[in-house]
Amino acid sequence: MKKLLIFLIISFSLGYSLADAYEFSKYASFLGPTTGIIHPFVGLTGFYTDNVYNRHEETKSAFGGIVSPGIWIGFPHVKKPMLRLKSTSMTPGGVSLTRVTRKNFRRFQGLLSYKADIWRYDGEGKADKTEHFLTGVLEYNMPIGLSAEIIGAYIKAHDEWGETLRTSLSPYESAYGGLRLLYDLSKKTKLRFDLRYYDLNYKKQIDDYRDRNDFIVSPYFYYSILPKTSVFFQYKFTEISYDKNKVYDSSEHHFYGGVKWKISGKTKGELKGGYALKQYTNADVDTASYFVIKAKGDYRFNKKFWTDFSITRQSEETPIYGYKNVVTNEFKIKFNYKLTGKTSFHLVGRYLKESYDATSFYSYTKDRDDYTYEISPFVLWKYKPWVNTKLGYRYKRRDSNVTPYDYTANSVWLTVYFTL
Numbered sequence: 001m002k003k004l005l006i007f008l009i010i011s012f013s014l015g016y017s018l019a020d021a022y023e024f025s026k027y028a029s030f031l032g033p034t035t036g037i038i039h040p041f042v043g044l045t046g047f048y049t050d051n052v053y054n055r056h057e058e059t060k061s062a063f064g065g066i067v068s069p070g071i072w073i074g075f076p077h078v079k080k081p082m083l084r085l086k087s088t089s090m091t092p093g094g095v096s097l098t099r100v101t102r103k104n105f106r107r108f109q110g111l112l113s114y115k116a117d118i119w120r121y122d123g124e125g126k127a128d129k130t131e132h133f134l135t136g137v138l139e140y141n142m143p144i145g146l147s148a149e150i151i152g153a154y155i156k157a158h159d160e161w162g163e164t165l166r167t168s169l170s171p172y173e174s175a176y177g178g179l180r181l182l183y184d185l186s187k188k189t190k191l192r193f194d195l196r197y198y199d200l201n202y203k204k205q206i207d208d209y210r211d212r213n214d215f216i217v218s219p220y221f222y223y224s225i226l227p228k229t230s231v232f233f234q235y236k237f238t239e240i241s242y243d244k245n246k247v248y249d250s251s252e253h254h255f256y257g258g259v260k261w262k263i264s265g266k267t268k269g270e271l272k273g274g275y276a277l278k279q280y281t282n283a284d285v286d287t288a289s290y291f292v293i294k295a296k297g298d299y300r301f302n303k304k305f306w307t308d309f310s311i312t313r314q315s316e317e318t319p320i321y322g323y324k325n326v327v328t329n330e331f332k333i334k335f336n337y338k339l340t341g342k343t344s345f346h347l348v349g350r351y352l353k354e355s356y357d358a359t360s361f362y363s364y365t366k367d368r369d370d371y372t373y374e375i376s377p378f379v380l381w382k383y384k385p386w387v388n389t390k391l392g393y394r395y396k397r398r399d400s401n402v403t404p405y406d407y408t409a410n411s412v413w414l415t416v417y418f419t420l
Helices: 002-024 205-210
Strands: 038-049 062-075 083-087 095-099 108-121 129-141 146-158 171-184 189-202 212-226 229-242 250-263 267-280 288-300 305-316 323-338 343-358 368-384 387-400 407-419
Touching (some): 229 267, 250 288, 267 305, 288 323
Antiparallel strands (some): 038 062, 083 095, 146 171, 171 189, 189 212, 229 250, 250 267, 267 288, 323 343, 387 407
C-alpha cells in the first residue's frame, strides 16, 4: 500500500508541475490548449473494486491506482484531437474510431498521440499491468472535393478479466492500418471507400490460437435527400485469417442501407441495417448468417440536458476455443446534464447480449448466451481548462447459461486529469 501511495503522490506532483508550466512558461502560447500543437497530459485515478478478476466465486476486492501519461501533437494547431480510438481484439478490424468534426475547412490535418495506462493493485500484484497506445492520422482535403485519410495504430494491451476463465493476464500486441477516401461527386452525391488491415498477436503460447489478420474493403454511396439528411448504401467484405487456428478462417459479406442526419442543432446521427453472411474456408464449419444493425446519435433537449445513444448488432471472433463466432447485441445510452458552468452529471446505461455459436465437431462445447447489464453514474468537474476531475461508480452484472461465466462487480473511482 505504501508503494502505491508514493506512486500516486509522485504522479500528482508531476501533474501540478505540468499545470505550473502552463501558467508561467514563456512557451505557453506554443504548448497551450488555445493555439498549441504539443499537448502533454497525465491522468491519475484511484479506485476500489469488489471483484478484481470478474469471477463467479472466490472474488477478490482491492484498492488500486492508474497513472496515464501521454502526449498528442496536432498540426496545424487544434484544440482537440481529431480522432479517438478504442481497441477491441474480438471485433474484426480490431478498433473502433470516433472522429471529431471540424466546422472550418482545413487543407491538411495531422495527429500523433501516445498514451500509457499503468495499473497497480494493492495486494493483487498479479493483476498489475501496463498498456500502450500509439496513433497517427494524416488527412488531406482537396478543393475539388476529394479527401484522403491515412490512419495507423500500435496497441500493446491485455484482454479484460472475465472473457475466459483464465486466472492470468492475456497480453497481446496489435497493429492497425487504414485508408479512407471520400469524394463529392456533386452537391447531393458522395462516394466513400475504406480499406483496413489489422494484425493481432498474443504473447503467451496458450493464447496463440487467437492470432489472426483481418483485411476489410468497404465502398459507400451517399445521396442527399434533404440539406442535412442523406441516405447511403454500403458493402463490406472482411477476410479473417488465423495463424494457427485455420479451421476458423472465414470471409464475411455485409450489405447495408442507412440514413445519416443532422437536423438543426438538436439532433444528429446515423442508422444502418442489413444482412451479413459469414462463410468458413473449412467445409466442416457451417455458414453463419444474421441481421446487422449499427446506429448512433444524440438529441439535445435544451442547453443543459442532452442524450447520446448507440445500437449495435454484429458478429465477432470469440476468445474461447471451440466456438466459431459470437453475435453481439448492444444498446448503450448516456444522459448528460449540465449542473453549473463547470460541473456536469452523466448517467451511462448498457445492455449486451452475446450469443456464442459452438462448433458441431467439438463435443465439449455447447451454445452459450451471456447477458450483461451495466450502469455508471459520474460527475465531471472542469476546475480549470487544464484540470478535469471525474468521480464515478459502476455496477456490472453478467448472467450466462454457463454458470462459471456469471459475475457481479462494483467499482468506484476518482480521476484527476491534467493537460496542456
